[in-house]
Amino acid sequence: MNLVTVSGPPSSGKTSVILKTIDALKQRGLKIGVVKFDCLYTDDDTLYRKAGIPVKKGLSGAMCPDHYFVSNIEEVAQWGIGEELDLLISESAGLCNRCSPYIKEIKAVCVIDNLSGVNTPKKIGPMLKSADIVVITKGDIVSQAEREVFASKVNLVNPSAIIMHINGLTGQGSFELSTLFHDEKNVIDTLVGRELRFTMPSALCSYCLGETRIGENFQMGNVRKMNLETGQ
């Protein structure tokens, strides 16, 4: 089985891109499954199910979604292998800009949209900078100039990625993306022992543990203060 990890900010079009790409992959007779990671709520799993795609969903709830992802990905991979999938696609929303749910030597795709603003590429951390493929969506509603500027900003922070433009509504570009998804050589049996491409954002403070009160007396563990003098 191949594994491809897809992530991107909420509402960037991940699910649409994946659905359209699976359409193209299915025509090649491949069996594909999806695992959707989200935080509080998702009904994307019904969209996948409606399209006849085996799907599992995981809600991280009060946990950091990326920590939840990495704690569960091996079990999910074993599920996919048990289902005899040719390809398992994991979809997770990058909820903080420091997110980095990518695994070394596992294809990593980041989905971002043209409407998110030209400064967004430099604000997003490893999720964008260490992706192998960057998919840019919603190009059909902004001008050619904005598409070109946005793509060049993405290229600045991740020159080695393949940048693809995909229309999630019509599926234009998804066939082309599908040709990059399946790789017979990169078959996995297990992820145990593999490494993340980048450390995940860390935090363990009293608020992580359920504290709700405000004030220095209640702040323990990994706490950081703004420097209001310098604004840093």
Place this chain on the structure above:
Amino acid sequence: MIGKNQIAERHIGSLLEDYPFLTSFFGDNGLLVDGHSDATLNELFSEFDEEEREEKAINPALLMNQAAEFINQMLAFLNEDNDVHALTILPGTDKSGVPEGFDSLVIKKSEVVSIVGPTGSGKSRLLGDIEWVAQADTPTSRRILINGDIPDSSWRFSTSKKLVAQLSQNMNFVMDLSVREFIELHAESRLVENPAEIVERVIIEANNLAGESFSPDTPITSLSGGQSRALMIADTAILSRSPIILIDEIENAGIDRKRALQLLLSEEKIVLMATHDPILALMADRRIIIRNGGIAKVIETTDEERTILSTLEELDRTILGYRTRLRAGESLLEGE
């Protein structure tokens, strides 16, 4: 090709001197290089301890590779000759596997080809095939040649080297910038040599196309529909490096469409235009008829067909006249 080892031990000052475009690379990657021009890249990266690297989400090895990759791309971009003087489409099949109804379609610089066919008939797929420079590896099995040859695969993956630029009806400007700032930003991203001059030209040409003129200080989001389209067309004609322009219907309001086409052609673009407007279709040299996912036939616009154009243009002018009167608050009846 420059490898990371060739830049790791060089002083930042001399790197920036040789590759001025690295300034934006360092900037957008959150690296402060001011005052470090005597340091090497290795030294700069080693200044971060582990905590700082995690803090700023910086991975030195990755960044070094990315910097080398970026230099190579930009050097290639500045030197390469992207001249596309002919686009060839070789037939495949439609959705039912029936061979397409043409032998080979060669479109040259400064030619216009219109594309007609109902929604969902396969216009997007045709465009997709061209963008992807298909080599019988898409659902239609079409093949695309550039300048008569099988093209280099860099057309597929390079960011700076896109074959097709698109202009369509539902495109909007979304940035909070004035017209001038916006065009400057575009010019900057294209690394043009004489940005001020080019920006000036884009604005003048856009005003030539627009029914109502606008100033360079107008925010792009408050341009009217016609003004936006005029600016998009002028900008694409002059600043986009893509040799092929796909236009998805130009609405007949607030913009001189004939002039818009002429501008694109004078910039030596290959123009593909999806339209069901007879005036635009007749301005094209040929038109492609798409049915059931395939090109059913290619019709050459004849002189006889073009004689209809003058009648249509007369009608068009009449409607435009009424529109102008309406806008000016006049009665639509003559002499009132």
